[in-house]
Amino acid sequence: MRFVNPIPFVRDIGRSRDFYRDRLGLKVLEDFGTFVLFETGFAIHDGRALEQTVWRKETGGEEPYGRKNLLLYFEHEDVDAAFAAIAPHVELIHPVERQAWGQRVFRFYDPDGHAIEIGEPQDLGASVP
Numbered sequence: 001m002r003f004v005n006p007i008p009f010v011r012d013i014g015r016s017r018d019f020y021r022d023r024l025g026l027k028v029l030e031d032f033g034t035f036v037l038f039e040t041g042f043a044i045h046d047g048r049a050l051e052q053t054v055w056r057k058e059t060g061g062e063e064p065y066g067r068k069n070l071l072l073y074f075e076h077e078d079v080d081a082a083f084a085a086i087a088p089h090v091e092l093i094h095p096v097e098r099q100a101w102g103q104r105v106f107r108f109y110d111p112d113g114h115a116i117e118i119g120e121p122q123d124l125g126a127s128v129p
Contacts, residue, residue, distance in 0.1 A: 008072065009047035009065040010112050016044050019111050023086055024074065024118075042072075066113030079104050079120045086118070 010016040017036045020026045027039040034046035047065055051058045076082040083096050083106050093107035093115060105119035 005041055005043065006070065006072070007043045007045050007050070008070075008110075008112065008114050009050055010044050011047055011065065012111070013044065013046040015111050020044065023089055024116075042074075064113035066109065066115065068113075068115060070114065071107070072110075072114055072116045074116065074118050075121045076118050077121065079106065079118060082106075082118050 013034060013036065017028065017031065020036075020038060020042070021028055026042060028036060029039045030037045034049040035043065036045075037043045048058050079096055086108065087095070087106070090108040090110075093109065096104055096106045098104050101122075103119050103122050105117050107115060107117045110116055
């Protein structure tokens with residue numbers, strides 16, 4: 001068994017593809033219309049289409065897919081530069097700050113209300129004996 005990645009449901013696949021490509025700098029590997037796979041392995045799926053695939057029906061409603069119960073985590077070599085480029089275009093949760101474990105991160109919402117964290121890379125395996 002190998003975990004691959006979560007696939008967030010999105011309301012507008014084009015808007016979300018553009019957001020992750022243009023704001024976060026992710027390169028689109030494949031765009032299948034209702035499913036977009038980025039070079040990093042991260043993927044997004046049109047919510048209504050995925051509801052049909054998984055549950056065989058739309059669950060209905062227009063509430064945001066992001067429900068403040070999942071955090072999508074990305075890393076960037078220069079967190080301050082990423083913050084400067086992204087912050088003016090998003091709803092921030094908080095600016096760059098140091099976490100209790102020593103890592104500097106900032107958090108914001110994507111167009112569907114999914115919480116996103118951008119952190120500086122950590123070498124967590126180096127401290128494990």
